[in-house]
Amino acid sequence: MKLLNTYDDRDEAEEAAEKLTGEKRLASERDATVVIYNLFGIPSWGNFHRLGMYNLSELKSLLDRRASWQAAEQIRHAEIVATLNTVAKNHAIDIPAHWL
Structure with missing residues (x-):
C-alpha cells in the first residue's frame, strides 16, 4: 500500500x-x-480514476473521440500523458498502451 x-x-x-x-x-x-x-x-489506475485524480475522466472523454481530435485536444492529451508518466514512475505502474 x-x-x-x-x-x-x-x-x-x-x-x-x-x-x-x-x-x-x-x-x-x-x-x-x-x-x-x-x-x-x-496504486492502480482504477483506484485513481475512482478518486477523480490525474484527469483520468477527461482522458477517457478525449480517447472516446480520438478520431476527430483538433490541435487543442492533442495538446491536452500530451499534457495529461506527461502527468501520467510521472505518476506511473512514482507508483511503479504501467500506462496502458491504448492511452498513448
Missing part, C-alpha cells in the same frame, strides 16, 4: 476510502491544531 491522497476533511476522506478496491487504510495525523487524513491503498 502507498499513500494515494491526503484530505483535510474526515467525511471526504472516508468517502474516498469507500471508493477504493483492494487493501486500504485511512490514517489521521495532527499538526498543531490541524488534522489531515492520509489515504493509503493499492
